[in-house]
Amino acid sequence: MNAVLDLIPAILFFVAYKLYDLFTATAVLIVALLVMVAVTWLRTKKVPKLQLATALVAAVLGGLTLWFRDPKFILFKPTAIYGAFALALLGSHVIGDKVLMQRIPQKNLVLPGALWRKLNLAWALFFMFCAVLNIYVAMNFSEAVWVKVKVFGFTGLMLVFMLAHIPFLSRYMVDPDAPAR
Template sequence: MNMLLDFAPALLFFGAYSLYGIYVATTVLIVSMFMLVAIYWFKEKRLHKTHFVTALVAAGLGGLTLYIHDPEFIKYKPTVIYAIFSIALLASHFIGDKVLMARLPQKAIELPEPVWRRVNLAWAAFFAFCAVLNLYVANAFSEAAWVKVKTFGFTTLMFAFLLAHIPFLKRYLPTEE
């Protein structure tokens, strides 16, 4: 049920885009992200940090989108975000004592440092690929096609990439006794 709830802002964005266009959809996304934070707050009696940070980013970048009012800005914004993620992950190989992925709170898995480094590099490459793919889709297809790919394609791609880690990481997953 939580997965459906977590995906609700994307579905609402797509529905609003289909009915009213990109700017209404952007507003719906911002509002729905904060509603998601509120739902988790009342449901779990705690601030879900990931959702809260995502809502703040959506408000900042979405607000900028509404202010600039340029469809090209909207389409290229994910490329910049993906590139920043990729660069941050790569930079963490040279800055600090742990790579960025190993610094994130880990509840389900503990990995040796060399494995963390490979996972971190894989995600850096994945986000670089997403940046290039978004650039291609933004330039080669219509805004409507880009919205579909951004909403469903990148989400599916990220989920598939996450699942692709299982064969390599399954030996590190906790086993039931």
């Protein structure tokens, strides 16, 4: 359910872009992300770090877009976010005893340490690819194409990437409600 809710700001961004322009869409995105942070905090008294970081990067780069009336800043928001994710994942290979993906609480997935490292590296490389792809699209295609790639392309890529893991990870899935053997 949270994954669907996380799409709301992107959908609102797309609708505002279609109805108005990139500047209106940017303002809508900033407000939507900040509202999501506030709602999450009111519901749980906690805010996920990734959600907060995304909202702050959008507020800064989106704010610069609105202040200078220059779309270049918001065009590079996905690159900043994906690049930060990639660096955090890669950094966790040398900092600490567990990689970042392994530190996320898991109920249904039990992997050996070496497999966690491979999974973590795969996601880091995926986010690096997305960061570079965003730069390529932003610099070589129209704003309208970039908006479609940002909203639908990256969402689709992430879904395909996650689904591609199923054959490899399914044997490590456990039922947390099953009685212990």
